[in-house]
Structures are given as structure tokens and as C-alpha cells.
Amino acid sequence: MAVAPSRRVRRGVGVGVGGATAIVGTRHSPFPPRCHDAAAAAASGDGGGGDNGLLGSLAAASTAVGAHLAARQTEADRSAVALVALVARRAAAGVAGVAGGGAAARRQQRVVASSARGSGGGGGGGGGRCTADGTAEAAALLGALIGHLVPPAYAKNVDLPAPPRRGHRPSTSPSVDAERLLRSSPDLPVRYPPAERIVAVGDVHGDADALRRALRSAAVLGPRDEWVGGKAVLVQVGDQLDRGPQERDILDLLFKLQDEAPRSGGAVHVLLGNHELMNVEMDFRYVTMAGFGDFRRRTGELSPSAGRRPTPHPQSVWAKSIRAMPAYMRPRAMALRPGGATTTRLAGRTQIAVIVGDTVFVHGGLRPSHLGAGGGKGVPVGEAALAAMNRGCREWLLGVAEKPAVLRGGSSPVWSRHYSRVGLKSDSPECSSLGQSLKLLNVKRMVVGHTPQMAGISGACDGRVWRIDTGMAKAYGGMTEALEIERSGKSFFLQCLA
Incomplete structure (x- = not known):
């Protein structure tokens, strides 16, 4: 999964995650402003979710989609869920990579969490409510990360495309390639x-x-x-x-x-x-x-x-x-x-x-x-x-x-x-x-x-x-x-x- 670096900062927010960069859109958030604060607090460990906060929510999301994958729904469902599970694991690893790094790391985590306000989806927080533990906000962040998260620096096997040519409009859906690959090769029966x-x-x-x-x-x-x-x-x-x-x-x-x-x-x-x-x-x-x-x-x-x-x-x-x-x-x-x-x-x-x-x-x-x-x-x-x-x-x-x-x-x-x-x-x-x-x-x-x-x-x-x-x-x-x-x-x- 890869993303082309963007030179047009106004189109999105550059987010540092485990040494990589994510480009997050600027669409309307499904949550009220106070939910963004809850997400930031959860990410930094200052509230709601305790020390684990957003990391725990992402881990829970990974577990949930893993269970759905194990249920073996339709082939298309399995492929889609496999992609979500992969991104959730990567997201959790990325947040873990900046955890415990002092004030600078906490500020970075807050930026990661606040990027959820531009996700435009994710569900889980309907009705304009926000959750104390940041779970719904984590779902929104996960929605933003799907298609936008570059794997952490430790994922050495991932190849990133070359920077875009001058005047070339970068894709805002870099996960299309990874999703296509996972869909084209669903898990074969054992x-x-x-x-x-x-x-x-x-x-x-x-x-x-x-x-x-x-x-x-x-x-x-x-x-x-x-x-x-x-x-x-x-x-x-x-x-x-x-x-x-x-x-x-x-x-x-x-x-x-x-x-x-x-x-x-x-x-x-x-x-x-x-x-x-x-x-x-x-x-x-x-x-x-x-x-x-x-x-x-x-x-x-x-x-x-x-x-x-x-x-x-x-x-x-x-x-x-x-x-x-x-x-x-x-x-x-x-x-x-x-x-x-x-x-x-x-x-x-x-x-x-x-x-x-x-x-x-x-x-x-x-x-x-x-x-x-x-x-x-x-x-x-x-x-x-x-x-x-x-x-x-x-x-x-x-x-x-x-x-x-x-x-x-x-x-x-x-x-x-x-x-x-x-x-x-x-x-x-x-x-x-x-x-x-x-x-x-x-x-x-x-x-x-x-x-x-x-x-x-x-x-x-x-x-x-x-x-x-x-x-x-x-x-x-x-x-x-x-x-x-x-x-x-x-x-x-x-x-x-x-």
C-alpha cells in the first residue's frame, strides 16, 4: 500500500505515522467538534481511553475485522475485510511507534487523531454523539487511514511510487493498488x-x-x-x-x-x-x-x-x-x-x-x-x-x-x-x-x-x-x-x- 507524496498541502493534512506520511482529505466530519477533542485525548492517553486510548481502539478494530474474516463471508467480503484488518494492524503499529515519545510525540498523536475529522466516514458514531473512550472517533480515523496510510518505516518490503511529476495531480486513493491485489487473490481454502x-x-x-x-x-x-x-x-x-x-x-x-x-x-x-x-x-x-x-x-x-x-x-x-x-x-x-x-x-x-x-x-x-x-x-x-x-x-x-x-x-x-x-x-x-x-x-x-x-x-x-x-x-x-x-x-x- 503506498501513497504518492503531495506538494499541494492545502488539499490535505500531512500526518506523521511511524515515520511515514498519510494524506487525509478535508471532507465534512460525521462527528461534532467535541468528538475531535475526545479522539485527540484518546490518542494521547490524556482521557477517555486511558493509556491505550486510540491504540486500544485500533487494536479492537483489528480484532473485530479479524473475527469477521474468520467467519468467511462472501469472497468479496473476505477480501475487503482482509484489507481493513491489515490497515488496522498497520495503524495500531504506527500509533505504537510514536507512543511514549514525550510532548512532541503526544502532539503528533493528537494530529493523527484530529485527522479523523476529515475522514468523511467510518460509522460507529452516528447521531452526532461521541464516545468517552474514543472508539467511534477511532473508527473515523480508521476510515481515513484506509487508502491513505503509508505502512510504517519498519515495513521494508513495501515499494512507494516515484514522486509525482510537476503539474501531475496525485491520487488520493493510494490503497486502490493494495485493495486490487488483495481482491484478486483471496485466501484459498486449506x-x-x-x-x-x-x-x-x-x-x-x-x-x-x-x-x-x-x-x-x-x-x-x-x-x-x-x-x-x-x-x-x-x-x-x-x-x-x-x-x-x-x-x-x-x-x-x-x-x-x-x-x-x-x-x-x-x-x-x-x-x-x-x-x-x-x-x-x-x-x-x-x-x-x-x-x-x-x-x-x-x-x-x-x-x-x-x-x-x-x-x-x-x-x-x-x-x-x-x-x-x-x-x-x-x-x-x-x-x-x-x-x-x-x-x-x-x-x-x-x-x-x-x-x-x-x-x-x-x-x-x-x-x-x-x-x-x-x-x-x-x-x-x-x-x-x-x-x-x-x-x-x-x-x-x-x-x-x-x-x-x-x-x-x-x-x-x-x-x-x-x-x-x-x-x-x-x-x-x-x-x-x-x-x-x-x-x-x-x-x-x-x-x-x-x-x-x-x-x-x-x-x-x-x-x-x-x-x-x-x-x-x-x-x-x-x-x-x-x-x-x-x-x-x-x-x-x-x-x-x-
Whole structure:
């Protein structure tokens, strides 16, 4: 979410929030003047709301919209509420950022609160009344902040557009882009119903030809790259990127099948692996020269008019990083940065983990700690933890939030190799941990990639985990295999003998 700096001060009030700037309009306030004073007092902690004041009201607003989001209304409602929840969290963080800073900070908070008088909406204070704790005024402020608040300085992943040209009238609705992105990629379900036939394919690393071989051996891909799998469900467990030259072809094929499969009752789920996340963080260690060159082709999502994605603001960390790169690397970096064109596609079509029937799929592995075990009161557990993980990753990909903590580090769900070790015994600590994870998710088995099984697909822990990364990409030279799981739970290895 971003806003272009305004040079026409008379059009609004410049408001400092956590080191950022908001432009607030000057429309008529829905509250009488005394309510503005209540809002200012609440913001500064001098009255009504006590020490928390406006911050508490914003936190309550965030909680309320979060509860509404959890109720899962219509798709449009969920998207809109997701945006409001995000802004409420950012607003609370911004107010917290200036709290306790002495008289200057209190004056700044009063300015933030008084900007609510220009919000022109927000509800909650109808009838010309104001509330002692500033709640209605906080609602008005929240209305002003939606579409006008620049994320706090700590949100380093957010790119701001370049300053407006002389004579160019700046937009007063900078949240349109963020709202469009969130609406275009609503939360995908975590759990899907059982399927008569599930086909799972492992890491493909820039080798679209290997992916086609695997899908044709599984009888879900036709000679013209069309879906022929009927009601089958296909899951690709991540690592589409790096090590090979056909990365965009892989994404195009998977997303094409994702659109076609539902027409015949099937489905395609695409997961994110550690290499996709590495690219979003500008870690290009495993990119080939052809992989860099592939992103110079202005086709599909990289056409000049596709989405009209803004370039990073000159002062953003992404702008500095990309500017320091060699010229041949920049197109890829622009496409895969948070909020970039390709990353936005991923945000709307991929997940970290998904459950189909009684099987959970993830790139590396899900540990009990990833699923909220031992996290204390209020921490999402099991399926709810997966949903939060997927949602947090989506917001990060869109460039409106930081990378979720659960996805950081070498033991995250996309990096873990705990269940892929050679010679894993059924009574090992790893198999015990696997059992806890399966119980938390109420499933019978886990399917993972990430760790090449050069002898082919393998199982461990009494068939409760299947490792399906066979190193089929040309970079590894492994065999091309896919895993088939019937509704009864019986599994088959589908090997391409060509």
C-alpha cells in the first residue's frame, strides 16, 4: 500500500505515522467538534481511553475485522475485510511507534487523531454523539487511514511510487493498488474434499520438459498441453524455479492446467518451495544465465501493461538492491520482488501447504511447532495455523507485510528435511514428530519434496510420509516419477520409461 507524496498541502493534512506520511482529505466530519477533542485525548492517553486510548481502539478494530474474516463471508467480503484488518494492524503499529515519545510525540498523536475529522466516514458514531473512550472517533480515523496510510518505516518490503511529476495531480486513493491485489487473490481454502485420484509431482527446477513427462505418465496432460485428467487432483509440491531455463514455462503450464481442470471436475494445487521464497528475497544463487534472460521476454505477466505494477520508490530497500545488481539481473528482480508481477501471480495461485482428503502436501515438512503445538493461548493450531501461514505468505508476496516468522530459518516448512532422512526408523524422533503433526491436522499421511530421492519416490514412518522429489530436472539427472494416491489410501509410483 503506498501513497504518492503531495506538494499541494492545502488539499490535505500531512500526518506523521511511524515515520511515514498519510494524506487525509478535508471532507465534512460525521462527528461534532467535541468528538475531535475526545479522539485527540484518546490518542494521547490524556482521557477517555486511558493509556491505550486510540491504540486500544485500533487494536479492537483489528480484532473485530479479524473475527469477521474468520467467519468467511462472501469472497468479496473476505477480501475487503482482509484489507481493513491489515490497515488496522498497520495503524495500531504506527500509533505504537510514536507512543511514549514525550510532548512532541503526544502532539503528533493528537494530529493523527484530529485527522479523523476529515475522514468523511467510518460509522460507529452516528447521531452526532461521541464516545468517552474514543472508539467511534477511532473508527473515523480508521476510515481515513484506509487508502491513505503509508505502512510504517519498519515495513521494508513495501515499494512507494516515484514522486509525482510537476503539474501531475496525485491520487488520493493510494490503497486502490493494495485493495486490487488483495481482491484478486483471496485466501484459498486449506482443506479440500477427498478425490478418487490424487497425482503428486515433486521438484522440477526449471525443466518444463521433465514436468510434461511426469504429467503425461500420470495421464493428466494431453499432447497439446491440455488437461485430460478428468476429476483427478494434481499437486505440485514446489521448487518450480532455479537451476534450469524453463521456469516461466513451468508456471504458465501449471496455471493453465489450474484454470482448465475444474471444467471437468478436477483441480490443480501449486505449492511454494524454498527456491520460490529465495527468489522473492533476491537470493539468485541458483539461477542460470538462461533463467535471467527468460525474464527479459515481455510476455504474459511481464507485458508493459499487465497490471501496471509500480516500480520501486528510489528510497526503498528493493530499489537500492535492484539498482546495485548487474543489468541482466534486474528484470528478474523486478518481476519477483514482493509486489512484483510474477510474485503477484504466485500470491493468487499458490500456497505453502494444502490438505486433500486425508493427505497434507508441503514442500519440506510440517513440524508440530509449525502447527501451533506448545504456542500458548491464542495461537492458531492445526488447520487454523496452516491457514494463517498461507495468508501471511500471500500478504508478503503482495508486498504489504513482512515475511511470516514461521517461514524463516532452516527448519521452516519449506526447508525442513526431518522426514526425508535416509534410513528413517519408525520409532525415531522424526517419525514421532510426524505423528503429532498428522494428528494436529487430522490426516493420515504427508507428502513432501525438497530432498532428492535419486533412487525414486520413497516412503518412511510406516507409509505416513512420502518423499517425491526424484531429482527429475535435467540439473540432477534423476528419474521422472509421480505419486498416485487412490481414495482408499493405496499409493502407486508412476514412472516415465521414455
